[in-house]
Amino acid sequence: MDHKRKARIAPYPQPAGGLDSLKSTTITLLKEKVPGSRYKTLLHQNQPDGFDCPGCAWPDREHTSTFEFCENGVKAVAAEATSKRIGADFFARHTVTELLQQSDYKLEQHGRLTEPLAYDAASDRYLPISWDDAFALIARHLKALDDPNRASFYVSGRTSNETAFLFQLFVRLYGTNNFPDCSNLCHESSSRALPQTVGVGKATVVLDDFEHADTIMVFGQNPATNHPRMLNELRAAAKRGATIVSINPLKEKGLDRFASPQHPMDLLSGGAEISSLFIRPTLGGDFALIKGVAKRVLELDDAAVASGGERVLDVDFLAEHCSGFDAFAADLRGESWPDLIAASGVPFQDIEALTRVYVQGKAVICTWGMGLTQHRDSVAAIQMLSNLMMLRGNIGRRGAGLCPVRGHSNVQGDRTMGIEDKPSQAFLDRLAQVYDFEPPRQHGLDAVDTIKAMLDGRVKVFVGLGGNFAMATPDTPRTFEALRNCALTVQISTKLNRSHLIHGQDALILPTLGRTEIDLQQTGPQGVTVEDSMCMVHLSYGINPPASRQLLSETDITARMAHATLGSDKVDWLSYVNDYARIRDEIAKVLDAFRDFNARVAQPGGFHLTPASRERRWLTPSGKAQFIVNALEKDTPIARARALHGDKLMVLMTARSHDQYNTTIYALDDRYRGVYGQRRVLLIHRDDIARLGFAAGERVDIFTVWHDGIERRADGFLLVEYDIPRGCLGAYFPETNPLIPLDSVADISNTPTSKSVPVLLRRSAAS
Structure with missing residues (x-):
C-alpha cells in the first residue's frame, strides 16, 4: 500500500490526472476495505438519483447522468463507505492519552464511529452513553450557563442546508450569535x-x-x-x-x-x-x-x-x-x-x-x-x-x-442559511416575525474569537457540528488549551479525529450519518440540499446502508438537542425530523430566494440563487458597484520582522497535500509535488538553502517571529529544494498550524494569515 512506502522525494514528471489518478483511486478503495457492493456508490456521485459529493463545492454540469471522475471525490466517498468501525470496544482497548500519540493520518484510518460516547475521566476512556442521556447532558450544561454567550457552536461545510437552518434557529432561540464556522478559516x-x-x-x-x-x-x-x-x-x-x-x-x-x-x-x-x-x-x-x-x-x-x-x-x-x-x-x-x-x-x-x-x-x-x-x-x-x-x-x-x-461542499450554503456570527438585521427581523421571538442582536464570536473566549473562560461549552476544530485552527497549543478549558465539548462526527481527544471536563462524541448513507425517517428516505460555489442548490439522497443502526442524522441530532434544551412549545423540533420537506418549507418562510423550495429543488439540477450582481443590480449603499480605495501598507508584521532579522527572515505558507482534504489525511503522499511517505517537509528555493547555510535533505526547526513573547515552533522538517519564490517556504497543515499566531489575522475578516507567517529556521539537533 502507498502509506507503507519508504519516505522519499522524487520529482513527478507526469501531468495531473492521468492513469495515476485511477491507480490512486484503486489503492484508496482497497485500503478503506470498501465492500464491492458499494463501488456502485461512485456512479451515483453528483447524479440526479444520488448524492452530492461530500468533498469540494465545485458545481456539477447540469447533474447529468455521465459519471465525472474525481480522484479526491472518490477518496471522500471511500472514507464514508469504509468497512472499518469504531465502537466502545475500540475505546476499551485505548485510552485517550494513548490515542493522542497517534498521527492524524492513523486516527483517520480507524474507521467510522458507530455509537454515542461520553468521556470518563476516571478511566481516561470514552464509554457508551444512550442518545437520551447525551442530549440530557448537553441540555444540563447549556441551561446551567448564566449567559447564552458562554456557549459557542461551530459548523463545518459538510452540513446540509436543512441541518444548518435548524441549527441556527436552535442557537438563536437559545440566545446567542456565537457561530464560528469553517468559512472563518478560509473564504471569510x-x-x-x-x-x-x-x-x-x-x-x-x-x-x-x-x-x-x-x-x-x-x-x-x-x-x-x-x-x-x-x-x-x-x-x-x-x-x-x-x-x-x-x-x-x-x-x-x-x-x-x-x-x-x-x-x-x-x-x-x-x-x-x-x-x-x-x-x-x-x-x-x-x-x-x-x-x-x-x-x-x-x-x-x-x-x-x-x-x-x-x-x-x-x-x-x-x-x-x-x-x-x-x-x-x-x-x-x-x-x-x-x-x-x-x-x-x-x-x-x-x-x-x-x-x-x-x-x-x-x-x-x-x-x-x-x-x-x-x-x-x-x-x-x-x-x-x-x-x-x-x-x-x-x-x-x-x-x-x-x-x-x-x-467544503456546503460552506456557502451554511452561510446562506444563517450560520453567521454577524447576521444582517433583516435576517434577524424575519426570524423574529416567523417564530415570534426576539433573536440576539449583538454580533457573536467567530472561530478565532471563540478560541480567545475559551482561553479566558468566557466560553465554557463548545459544540462542533462536523469538522475537526482542534486541527483546523491556528496556534494549535493555545487552541488545545482553550478546548480543555471548557466544561463541555461536543463533537458531531463520522470518523475519529483529534478534536475528540482534545476535550473539556465533560465530552461527547455523537456519531452521524454520512451524505452517502440512506437517511430513513418516518416518511421514508430523506434528501438534503447543498449550495455549491456558484449558487446552485441541489437535492441529495444517500444510497448506502448506515454504518451502524445507532447513527442519527445531523438533522435529527440538532432537533433532539434543541428539544432537550428548549422544549418544543415554540418550535416542534421533532416533527421536522419526520419529513425534511417541512424544514425546506420553513426556510422558504424566512428566505425569499427559497420560495417554492421543495418544488424547485425537485427539478433535475435544482435551481440557481442568482446574485443581484450577476444581473448588474448592486446591493451597496450607493446602489452601484463601488470602487474601494486601499493603500499599499508598508508597516506590516513581515516588514517589521524583516527589519529585525534581515534576510534570515522567511515567509511560510501552509497548504494541503494531494492526499488530504482539509484536515483529513487520506495518505502520506503528495505526488504532484514529488513527496512520498511523509509530511514534515519544507519546500524552499535552492538559493535560500545555500544562503541560510543548510543543505537539501537536512532537517530544520521552524520558529515564528511574533511580538507577544510566546515561542511557536514546529520541529524536524526536511528541507526539499523546490521551485518557489526566494524568501518563501511551503509546508503542510495542520503540522504547521502551531506557527500561526492567534492574533495574526486578516483585517476585517479575522481570518488566520496561514499564507504569510514570518519565520526563522534553525538546524534540528537530530538532523
Whole structure:
C-alpha cells in the first residue's frame, strides 16, 4: 500500500490526472476495505438519483447522468463507505492519552464511529452513553450557563442546508450569535470584501460562463488537489483557445498540464496544456500585484485617450454602474511603481504581460482560492480584484465575472442559511416575525474569537457540528488549551479525529450519518440540499446502508438537542425530523430566494440563487458597484520582522497535500509535488538553502517571529529544494498550524494569515 512506502522525494514528471489518478483511486478503495457492493456508490456521485459529493463545492454540469471522475471525490466517498468501525470496544482497548500519540493520518484510518460516547475521566476512556442521556447532558450544561454567550457552536461545510437552518434557529432561540464556522478559516475574506464592492459575497458566474470566457485568471488556487473537477472546465476552455493564467507562488502541476481520466486520448498524449502564463508573486504580494495591473490598465487607457485610440476602460459601464472611480483612479496614479514591484515580488515585465492578457480579453473570469484569502490584506486584495474587473465591465455579463471557489461542499450554503456570527438585521427581523421571538442582536464570536473566549473562560461549552476544530485552527497549543478549558465539548462526527481527544471536563462524541448513507425517517428516505460555489442548490439522497443502526442524522441530532434544551412549545423540533420537506418549507418562510423550495429543488439540477450582481443590480449603499480605495501598507508584521532579522527572515505558507482534504489525511503522499511517505517537509528555493547555510535533505526547526513573547515552533522538517519564490517556504497543515499566531489575522475578516507567517529556521539537533 502507498502509506507503507519508504519516505522519499522524487520529482513527478507526469501531468495531473492521468492513469495515476485511477491507480490512486484503486489503492484508496482497497485500503478503506470498501465492500464491492458499494463501488456502485461512485456512479451515483453528483447524479440526479444520488448524492452530492461530500468533498469540494465545485458545481456539477447540469447533474447529468455521465459519471465525472474525481480522484479526491472518490477518496471522500471511500472514507464514508469504509468497512472499518469504531465502537466502545475500540475505546476499551485505548485510552485517550494513548490515542493522542497517534498521527492524524492513523486516527483517520480507524474507521467510522458507530455509537454515542461520553468521556470518563476516571478511566481516561470514552464509554457508551444512550442518545437520551447525551442530549440530557448537553441540555444540563447549556441551561446551567448564566449567559447564552458562554456557549459557542461551530459548523463545518459538510452540513446540509436543512441541518444548518435548524441549527441556527436552535442557537438563536437559545440566545446567542456565537457561530464560528469553517468559512472563518478560509473564504471569510471573500464574504467580507465582495458585499462592499458588488453587493453580494458570492460568485457572479455560473458554470456555463466558463464556456464563453476567452480569459480565465486563477489566483492562489490549486484545482488539481482542491477542486479536481474544475480542471475539466479549464481543459475544455484551453482546447477551444481561451487564455488561462495562473497567479500563484507555486507552479502547481494541475495548472500546467492535465490528462483527464474521462478522455482516453489525454492518457496517451500526455494531456492538455492548461495555463499559457504563470505569474509568481511573493507570499503576501497579491494586493500589490493586482493594484499594479489596475494601474497599468489605467495607464494604457490614458495613452489611448492621448492618441485618439480605442478606450481600454469600459466607460459606459463605469458611468452607468459604478461609484468612486475618480478617487480610485487618483489613488492608482499616485502609487509608486517601485513600491508595487517590490511588494508584489513580480518584475514589471510580468505585470505588463498579465495586464496585456487582461485587456485583450473580451470576457474575463477571475477565480481564487485561499492563496488570496489568508493574508493580512486579503479583504483589500479581493476588493482590488473587484476594482480591476469593474474597470472593463467584467461583472454581470456572459462569460465574465468573479468566482471565489469555496472549499467544503456546503460552506456557502451554511452561510446562506444563517450560520453567521454577524447576521444582517433583516435576517434577524424575519426570524423574529416567523417564530415570534426576539433573536440576539449583538454580533457573536467567530472561530478565532471563540478560541480567545475559551482561553479566558468566557466560553465554557463548545459544540462542533462536523469538522475537526482542534486541527483546523491556528496556534494549535493555545487552541488545545482553550478546548480543555471548557466544561463541555461536543463533537458531531463520522470518523475519529483529534478534536475528540482534545476535550473539556465533560465530552461527547455523537456519531452521524454520512451524505452517502440512506437517511430513513418516518416518511421514508430523506434528501438534503447543498449550495455549491456558484449558487446552485441541489437535492441529495444517500444510497448506502448506515454504518451502524445507532447513527442519527445531523438533522435529527440538532432537533433532539434543541428539544432537550428548549422544549418544543415554540418550535416542534421533532416533527421536522419526520419529513425534511417541512424544514425546506420553513426556510422558504424566512428566505425569499427559497420560495417554492421543495418544488424547485425537485427539478433535475435544482435551481440557481442568482446574485443581484450577476444581473448588474448592486446591493451597496450607493446602489452601484463601488470602487474601494486601499493603500499599499508598508508597516506590516513581515516588514517589521524583516527589519529585525534581515534576510534570515522567511515567509511560510501552509497548504494541503494531494492526499488530504482539509484536515483529513487520506495518505502520506503528495505526488504532484514529488513527496512520498511523509509530511514534515519544507519546500524552499535552492538559493535560500545555500544562503541560510543548510543543505537539501537536512532537517530544520521552524520558529515564528511574533511580538507577544510566546515561542511557536514546529520541529524536524526536511528541507526539499523546490521551485518557489526566494524568501518563501511551503509546508503542510495542520503540522504547521502551531506557527500561526492567534492574533495574526486578516483585517476585517479575522481570518488566520496561514499564507504569510514570518519565520526563522534553525538546524534540528537530530538532523
